Amino acid sequence: MVKRTSFEGDACPIARSLEAIGDWWSLLIIREALFGVRRFGEFQSNLGMAKNILSVRLRAMVDHGILTTAPASDGSAYQEYVLTPKGRGVFPVLVALRQWSEEFDDRPEEIATILVDRDKGRPVKKLELRAEDGRLLTPAETTLKPRPARRRSAG
Amino acid sequence: MVKRTSFEGDACPIARSLEAIGDWWSLLIIREALFGVRRFGEFQSNLGMAKNILSVRLRAMVDHGILTTAPASDGSAYQEYVLTPKGRGVFPVLVALRQWSEEFDDRPEEIATILVDRDKGRPVKKLELRAEDGRLLTPAETTLKPRPARRRSAG
DNA sequence: TTGTGTGGTTGCATCATAAAACCATGCGCC
DNA sequence: GGCGCATGGTTTTATGATGCAACCACACAA
Incomplete structure (x- = not known):
């Protein structure tokens, strides 16, 4: 395996955290979310990152229970990404x-x-x-x- | 550029930290170093990581002032990697x-x-x-x- | 129906990472 | 003083991750 060595089964809590938020972008996405950013496009333009990567990261963080998708909030028919308590943590x-x-x-x-x-x-x-x-x-x-x-x- | 987007000139201190220690291994290396690990082989076997990657990371952290190389300490003729105050921080x-x-x-x-x-x-x-x-x-x-x-x- | 804005996905080039082989040095040993 | 072995790396090569650009889907408006 030449994969990016997962720490998923690791007993060290630091390694386990890094497994979830230890990549280049996740912490910055969470930083933006803590500022109140919720929309895909807003994350993308604020961070200047590629949309496909953002897409993958958002989904991964939803899977990890860090973000949740909320169906809407300000009228527009699109979903939003909001922090869970785990994310705010x-x-x-x-x-x-x-x-x-x-x-x-x-x-x-x-x-x-x-x-x-x-x-x-x-x-x-x-x-x-x-x-x-x-x-x-x-x-x-x-x-x-x-x-x-x-x-x-x-x- | 398809490089891994550097945050070096970024004004956000979080991004600046991630630039130095935001990769997969650096924080775990520092964790080991805080436990007293100093030798290349000890880092390598404790973390189970590839030697080339360890080599690159150690050098990068030395460049960042997080680690210093000390010529020796326990008799053996090899160098060791010890944390600076910045590293302990x-x-x-x-x-x-x-x-x-x-x-x-x-x-x-x-x-x-x-x-x-x-x-x-x-x-x-x-x-x-x-x-x-x-x-x-x-x-x-x-x-x-x-x-x-x-x-x-x-x- | 066409046009525009948002929210993505897909394709392809490039970079980083990982495993393994290789190299260099120091040391015990005979 | 040459041989084997351990330590501490570097080089080679394969593949996964990243980034940009192009494309697609949907909602809404004219």
Whole structure:
């Protein structure tokens, strides 16, 4: 197989996420969707991507439960693509990517926008990883444990 | 050009991040590196990926300042690949991907590991986006603003 | 019926990826 | 000091993914 090695059966949750949204376009499509974009043509012109690729990606994300097709909404007879809760759950990933760029990009002056708290107009805080008791955690202060079996092994 | 449309000059920081780490393997390589993997062969066998691709990815990430090559460390005469601060800064992205999978994966029982606080052995908290004053923010409570110009326009 | 706009699908050229073969170096061994 | 083997890659070659352009389908209007 010279296929693009699927991570579908992988036990690592990171690999499993990448299986769904780890390609070039999906995260940008979700970014647009979070801004309220719903129509095929709007995705296409905003992202400047090929229509066939967009078509394939939208369908894949619908299959993954990230998007849903809604029959209409503003009168026109075409369907729309709206985020499911699973799709909206990608938001922290996008924020993490954004903040990584803001912190480490070699040409930060080329970054056009900052993410702000809508109420105050002030930049948001950096995402922080905290322990159950609220302690800030560095990567080294974390570790992986085997997932505990579900009670009754989920019959 | 039928190239894989580069986002290099894009003003969106998310696109810029994806330009560097948005491909199939880079994030998994960084995941391994955060676990302490440093050697070519170890990356290769842990990830089960083709050696040529690994070679290309490692070089690209070195070029991007995510990894550095260290001449040696444990006696053997080969070089190693170690994360830079920029590389370690990817950690929140990986955590966000992991948590997305944990929350929304269709087959969560296939996820093998959970991320825990090393001290207490307890699961870490979900990443949260907060305003400057500490208020929890939903996507809808955020917005984008043009980046303010640097003082003196960085003459 | 023709024309236009939206929402796609199809065809074909090109690029990226993957597997395997090959090459280079270091090292144990005799 | 030549032989085999492990490590760390590079080259070769086949195929899947991507991108552009052209085409098709449907709704609506004149």
